[in-house]
Amino acid sequence: MLDLVIIGGAAVGCSAAIYAARRKLNFRLITENIGGEVALSGETNNWPGIISIDGFDLAQKFAEHAKSYDVNIEEGWRVTDIVPTKNYHVVRAEKSNGEAVALETKTVIIGTGIHPKRLGVPGEDKLDRKGVTYCTVCDGPLYKKKITATIGAGNSALESALMMGSLAEKEYLLTKFKNTPEFQGGFPKGDAILIEKVKALNNIEIIYEADTTEIVGDTKVEALKYKTAAGENKTIVVQGVMVHIGMIPNSQFASKLKKNSLGEIVTDQLCHTSVPGIFAAGDVTNIPHKQIAIAAGTGVVAALEAIGYVNTWKP
8 A cells, every 4th residue: 555646747746756755655656758848838037036948957956956856657557547545545557568567555646638729730740849839938938029929819819918018029819719809809808908908009910710730830830821701711821829729637547536626626726636645736736827937836735734634543
């Protein structure tokens, strides 16, 4: 019987593992890969104490710190289910080669993060991190004084456009909705104050009823193609494309836990889920801000709560 199973090898998992190791818990950390979205985030300028670092390098530093406490990060494991059983839990996981494991544990910390919805258009995969980004907060400053485009119609897209409006020479904002009151001026799920701010900036051009069809470029983004409601094919010259059409929590395996309509695991402020002994932290939860520093902090909270749970656990 383990004290703890940590699922995820990025900011949440490594932070939790450090605290679990310092308290001498009997635990395992399993993950599909080290770093998750952190490792794919490109240049990172918002991690306290490091002015600028590549996301992959930052993820490696997280792992190195955990390993300095003799934490064995077990890669290649995809969790398929967590089964609450009596007063403990069974974490089921498998590898691509068919190897499977069932871990009995007093507590679980889920830190599996999220992944962005993709457009699914030609050029998107090829130019990922070569002008295509899914995190404007992370990568927006790289496009200062350039021409950029944000794709999306929610608050994250509006916030992206506002940020790029303050940095870029020109910013396009492509929404698939009409500019009518019925669709709140093209952004049916956006906050009115954000919509007003975006529309007030002279260097932001909103393109309504736009269906992105291709991202153009060889080694870097050069242009963006879209189709209008009338069926016209148009092209705009851009150097950066910010895709903000939604995020998908990596929570499919957590079928026994309460989730919201977005699939995020619902937690309280101390990272408790709807099942006692199971904790969740970072982007996979309903916490409103998806940032590396917040994920690391909530990973520590989850670890401390798991430690407290283990201390009072009875067989």
